[in-house]
Amino acid sequence: MENNCSGTLALDLGNTNTVLAFQAEKDRDFILIEIPGITSSPGVIPSVVWFEGGDNVGRIGLSALKKKNLSYSEKYFHSNFKRLIGNPIERQKKKVLSPIESGEKFFKILWENIPLEFNIKRLVLTAPIDTYKGYRKWLISLCESLPINEVALVDEPTAAGIGMNVPLGSIIMIIDIGGSTIDMSVIKTQGGEGKSAPIAELLKFQGKDVSAISKQKLRCAEIISKSGSKVGGKDIDQWIVNYFLPSNQDERNFSIAEKLKCKLSGQEIESERKYLISLFTAENEEKEFFISKEIFEKIMMQNNLLSHLNSLLKDLLNEARGKFFNLDDLNSVILVGGGTQIPLIKKWITNKMSGIQINSPPPIESIAIGALAMTPGVKIKDILIKGLSIRLFNKREQKHFWHPIFYKGQTWPTEKPFELILQASKDGQNIFEIIIGETKTKRNFDVIFENGLPKLSESQNEEEVFKWNKKPLQINVNNECKIGEDSLKLYFSIKKDSSLYLRCLDIYEKELGVFNLGNIF
Incomplete structure (x- = not known):
């Protein structure tokens, strides 16, 4: 280097x-x-x-x-x-x-x-x-x-999701089995369409x-549910020592057990092969034992590890169901921490999450890698204090409506343009009018009165959209379009100068121009 x-x-x-x-x-x-x-x-x-x-x-x-x-x-x-x-x-x-x-x-x-x-x-x-x-x-x-x-x-779940290229806006389950704790969470990442x-x-x-x-x-991920306990890899190390030398608390033995645990967690280890383990007795003498992958899994079963994991998962899913979530909503399961690499635990996860994509990144450094992926171009950005929409025509209901382009609270300048495909609203159409609207900077809430006291209503009115006081952009296409036919590709973006820009292509990818629609303020 x-x-x-x-x-x-x-x-x-x-x-x-x-x-x-x-x-x-x-x-x-x-x-x-x-x-x-x-x-x-x-x-x-x-x-x-x-x-x-x-x-x-x-x-x-x-x-x-x-x-x-x-x-x-x-x-x-x-x-x-x-x-x-x-x-x-x-x-x-x-x-x-x-x-x-x-x-x-x-x-x-x-x-x-x-x-x-x-x-x-x-x-x-x-x-x-x-x-x-x-x-x-x-x-x-x-x-x-x-x-x-x-x-x-950055928050840890988002970094883990970014590091595994999980689609933005996904609902993911993170199972983290570290040295001292087990943490399970269902979260929804920011972003999406x-x-x-x-x-x-x-x-x-x-x-x-x-x-x-x-x-x-x-801009943290949203927690849907969470469960956990103060049990982890160090407890497994102690279980191994206790299996051979009950109640032994020699720190040297725990370090030896940890190294052996890592070795027995390898996918290539044969179940029947035996490994020598030398532990220190209370008299400070070394005593030799033999351990196999089969015995290792027996030790974890005797200490009710899988039962404990079942209980944590049950609590996690029960809490999530209270927020109208079920396993079918999961996009991915991400495994974090060295404990998730133990074959017995991996098999348990696979059985419980049948049919769901399981991502197993490098167990220890995965979050740090995801954090690096989020920061190459990080810079101070402003946030939109109002939403921006385009006016479209609903041919079925025969009326116009506002379709969101950018939401209030989004950051700008935008990193990626918002893509929209327009269809012709009538046969023979060769001119398309682009009309932009914006929401209020402050939202109005409904106030109701109970027993003479003012109170916010449980459901709020949708934010009203106001047409921009700017001349609408007209885009001409060479070919006359048919009603309901895809005709234009629009790419909206907000630049550093706080202007809303539109790049327009016809349906055959022919460039029709880049237009400044006006300042967002």
Whole structure:
């Protein structure tokens, strides 16, 4: 790699592991960053902090993890702090650092240890959707001290969907089995037909805090339902140790079990093949055992893992049904976290989601990769304060109606044009009139009175559309068209100068011109 390679760094802070992925400005590929003594594998950092207080610098990642089994680690070893940031419900045991301080210490040490050859022009961070607002508030404060001019933020489910090229506006189920937790969620991503695509939100631009400016709008995925538990890969490691040495709490054994678990999760592993495992007894002596894929799956079954997953899935779907959702509405299932790669769990997911597309991206770095995909051209955009529509003719009802082009709240300048195909409303038509309308900047709501008190009605009136006070554009076609026949292809877009532009082609793809229809304000 070139010295001082400039680009974007994606940092996905997880409950168990944090992922660092870097993408150079002119490169479509990404790099997983290695930091000696901190990363446990390329781009993967255990989300843990060791801090004894005072002037102690502290440690993170692999070097902090190695101190976990010390007798006084309960006070100085900090983990699972991400889940507590922005979450006012859960509480942490008394530690030297609070969850917020743990996160800040983690970021500070990590930033100071990123190799110098990476010239970071933009940092993109990910945030959990269920505690997004509180977590975002913490990140805004954190970014003030980071020596970087541009910081962007995306929500984790959207990043996962974008990373797997799931169509915008899709309903997806995300199953995330990490080291400490199992999280299942059904979400709907932003975007889709007639709506703008999700974009990263800028927190910092040109060195200035832009998180509160009016041009920014939170564009998170919508949670339909969610379930989860504090069970994860680390519990499976302990089950393996307990199977051979009941009640053994030697941290070395858990690390050995984790490596073996990863090996037994490989698709090529034969069920009957046995593997040697050496564990430390209470007397600090090594004792050898044999384990196979069959025994591994037996251990998980004995600890009711599949029953637990069934219960979580049942809760998830019951909540979703309350919002008129069922499995047939799912576009895709995305698997996140190392636990989803265990064959027994993958088989369970496949059986439960029969007929639904299952996407299994790289389990650990998938969200960071999706975050990178959302940010190559991120910039500050304005939002429409009113909707724009085109007037069309309904030949069946013999009346005109307004068809939306851009909705209020969409960002502009637009990245992709809105495409519309026009049909002739009468035989012999060779002139098409383009009439644009707009909604009010403020919507009127119906007010009703109950017991003499004003109250908003449950259903609101549709927003009224007003015709633009501009001369309509007339487009001439060479051939006379027949009623109901596709005749024109229209491509609407809003440019940087806040003008609405129209590119027009006939049905044979012949260019008829690009027209400025007027300013949107």
